[in-house]
Amino acid sequence: MTADWQEARALAYTAGREAAGPTEVVSLPDADGRTLAEPLRALTDLPAFPTSSIDGWAVRGPQPWQPVGRVLAGGVAAPLERDGTCVEIATGAMVPAGAEMLVRVEESTRDAAGLVSGQPRPRPVPEWRLPGEEAHKDEELMPAGTAVDPAVIGVAATCGYEVLSVRSQPRAGLLVFGDELLTAGPPGAGRVRDSLGPQVPGWLRRSGAVVAPESVSGPVQDTLAAHLTALRGALETNDLVCTTGGTMHGPVDHLHPALAELGAEYLVNTVAVRPGFPMLLARVPGKDGRPRFLAGLPGNPQSAIIALITLVAPLLAGLQGRPAPALAQVEAATDVPGRGDFTHLVLARLDQGARSATPVGHSGSAMLRGLSNAQGFLVIRPGMRATAGDLVPFLHLPLIAGERP
Numbered sequence: 001m002t003a004d005w006q007e008a009r010a011l012a013y014t015a016g017r018e019a020a021g022p023t024e025v026v027s028l029p030d031a032d033g034r035t036l037a038e039p040l041r042a043l044t045d046l047p048a049f050p051t052s053s054i055d056g057w058a059v060r061g062p063q064p065w066q067p068v069g070r071v072l073a074g075g076v077a078a079p080l081e082r083d084g085t086c087v088e089i090a091t092g093a094m095v096p097a098g099a100e101m102l103v104r105v106e107e108s109t110r111d112a113a114g115l116v117s118g119q120p121r122p123r124p125v126p127e128w129r130l131p132g133e134e135a136h137k138d139e140e141l142m143p144a145g146t147a148v149d150p151a152v153i154g155v156a157a158t159c160g161y162e163v164l165s166v167r168s169q170p171r172a173g174l175l176v177f178g179d180e181l182l183t184a185g186p187p188g189a190g191r192v193r194d195s196l197g198p199q200v201p202g203w204l205r206r207s208g209a210v211v212a213p214e215s216v217s218g219p220v221q222d223t224l225a226a227h228l229t230a231l232r233g234a235l236e237t238n239d240l241v242c243t244t245g246g247t248m249h250g251p252v253d254h255l256h257p258a259l260a261e262l263g264a265e266y267l268v269n270t271v272a273v274r275p276g277f278p279m280l281l282a283r284v285p286g287k288d289g290r291p292r293f294l295a296g297l298p299g300n301p302q303s304a305i306i307a308l309i310t311l312v313a314p315l316l317a318g319l320q321g322r323p324a325p326a327l328a329q330v331e332a333a334t335d336v337p338g339r340g341d342f343t344h345l346v347l348a349r350l351d352q353g354a355r356s357a358t359p360v361g362h363s364g365s366a367m368l369r370g371l372s373n374a375q376g377f378l379v380i381r382p383g384m385r386a387t388a389g390d391l392v393p394f395l396h397l398p399l400i401a402g403e404r405p
Ligand SMILES: Nc1nc2c(c(=O)[nH]1)N[C@H]1C(S)=C(S)[C@@H](COP(=O)(O)OP(=O)(O)OC[C@H]3O[C@@H](n4cnc5c(N)ncnc54)[C@H](O)[C@@H]3O)O[C@H]1N2
Pocket: 176, 177, 178, 180, 181, 192, 193, 194, 195, 196, 197, 244, 245, 246, 247, 248, 249, 250, 253, 276, 277, 278, 297, 298, 299, 300, 301, 303, 365
């Protein structure tokens, strides 16, 4: 049955969550781009000890102060036991017990006898960082499901972690269907270039999947036998197999018959969205007991990318244990028509501040020029239309920062 667009996204996400991959323990550098499988907790107070934020003197009692030692970053300071004494201290060094103030070196003097005088900066602004100022021991700093980026890795290192528990990365493959497709040279004489084989792996990777080069193949011959062989092979080694084309019921559309042969269970079979209507998502039992997924992307190139961000991106988010991809809200810069009972996804370009979006040209479902000029889609829900100035949901393409400024 045709699913509502929002429901289809939710179904895909839930199916992914239910099949989320096992946990792996990886080194901090290898955790980049992965997802926390457990909350990240502070292992100690942070800072773990009172830490000088200046180069100068740690002093006790009234001045002048007799220097009795020196403490550098990395050292353990002996306590200051008597009034009228101080130790020389470096930025990052542990403040000795007994110290009452820190005096900056440039705000201090030494007399001929070596005694130090100076003006400590008045409290409550101490010149040192107090234990627990940034985090308390066992405090949750980030929940499970957090995407690991370089800053998260930095926090984990600050806390003292060497490894992180992360979700395994879903492995995805791609099978391109269509005897009319060329893999080299310009289109003509009834044939078109395959524009999905070269681009879909990039979108999958940006959505968190690992795509091995040997898991991308096509064009697969337009016969049921060839489809079955290719699908069985791809499902052996991948958690998710995307196919392009053949989602309809034309004379050489073999996807549905192949799914029947494989005993696949449809989670979504057509979505009330324009473009992209014939997209599908199915689940196939894996030999190891874990389910495999099959996403059928329609052949029209823009429709295929819409199916990717409608079904595949939420599925991959679920498989990685991440939150479902959220919609933004932006102002429609112009009037945007609806599509009756269908959700209308309208390729649009965000303005500099990403507050408003303007539909782009060349956005037919068989075209890709508009896609390469947009950051995502304005979402016009069934029965709706937008008037310039209305706040409208916006679905981002999974672009990396800086890719479409
Ligand atoms: N009788 C009907 N026919 C069609 C309907 C319909 O409702 N009734 N819907 C149309 C819509 S909408 C779409 S979308 C397509 C989806 O069809 P398929 O998924 O079966 O895709 P194909 O027929 O294989 O190809 C459609 C179109 O896309 C071109 N194509 C396919 N793969 C690629 C590729 N990798 N790179 C570039 N271009 C590709 C293909 O040559 C066709 O032009 O069905 C409509 N028909």
